[in-house]
Amino acid sequence: MTTTSGSAAAIALYEDRADMLAARYDAVPNERFYAPVRHLIPMRPSRVADIGTATGRDARWFADMGHSVVAVDPVAGFLDRARRSDTRIDWVRDALPDLPRLVERGETFDFINLSGVWQHLDPEECARAAPVLRRIAAPSALLNLALRIGPSPQGLPVFPIDPNATAGLFTQAGFEEVLRAEVESTQEANRAAGVRWTWLVLRAKEGCK
Numbered sequence: 783m784t785t786t787s788g789s790a791a792a793i794a795l796y797e798d799r800a801d802m803l804a805a806r807y808d809a810v811p812n813e814r815f816y817a818p819v820r821h822l823i824p825m826r827p828s829r830v831a832d833i834g835t836a837t838g839r840d841a842r843w844f845a846d847m848g849h850s851v852v853a854v855d856p857v858a859g860f861l862d863r864a865r866r867s868d869t870r871i872d873w874v875r876d877a878l879p880d881l882p883r884l885v886e887r888g889e890t891f892d893f894i895n896l897s898g899v900w901q902h903l904d905p906e907e908c909a910r911a912a913p914v915l916r917r918i919a920a921p922s923a924l925l926n927l928a929l930r931i932g933p934s935p936q937g938l939p940v941f942p943i944d945p946n947a948t949a950g951l952f953t954q955a956g957f958e959e960v961l962r963a964e965v966e967s968t969q970e971a972n973r974a975a976g977v978r979w980t981w982l983v984l985r986a987k988e989g990c991k
Contacts, residue, residue, distance in 0.1 A: 789856075789878060791939045792902035796836075796857045807836050812843040815897075818963040818981045819926055824849065828892035831918065833878065834899035838864030838871065844895070845870045852891070854884055879903060879911035881918070890920040897928040900948065901940040908948070912955040919986040925957060927984075932977035945980045957984035 830849040832841040841853035856877035876883040934940045961983040
């Protein structure tokens with residue numbers, strides 16, 4: 783019997799709905815959405831990886847700050863649109879949990895961003911992804927996760943997220959927790975549906991890889 787992983791199922795549905803979802807994603811104001819962790823985003827120019835970049839909204843924001851940005855997404859419909867939007871960014875088609883193309887490049891990053899991505903990975907994929915993200919983290923790099931908690935009104939496959947278990951996975955992989963914050967969704971429809979966000983920021987520990 784063949785089974786489909788959580789991430790593969792999500793990718794297939796995003797491909798079907800990329801055009802419909804793009805405007806909705808780009809309408810979210812970055813300064814408001816990232817307010818709980820804004821003070822932890824590097825001020826000086828840094829190497830940033832935006833994993834699950836979708837339309838590239840966040841990647842463009844990081845580039846506007848002066849960062850060197852590699853933006854990764856597995857959905858061709860999103861990535862093709864994003865490539866046309868900004869030539870400053872290195873756009874890479876790749877996917878969690880293993881990020882084979884990104885890992886093969888041998889690069890490390892000072893700030894790794896995953897916004898609204900983790901809920902699409904099933905538990906086995908989460909366990910595989912944590913050490914991969916540590917592998918691409920530079921010494922003392924920050925890993926920023928915006929964990930979407932709640933139902934998916936678009937019918938996209940999502941898995942329940944336990945922030946404590948998620949933090950534990952990353953601790954085992956060589957990170958230490960820096961910040962955790964729980965906030966309401968910035969979007970009215972999501973708030974009405976019971977969606978909230980947990981921000982989890984972790985630092986790569988020295989000597990762990």
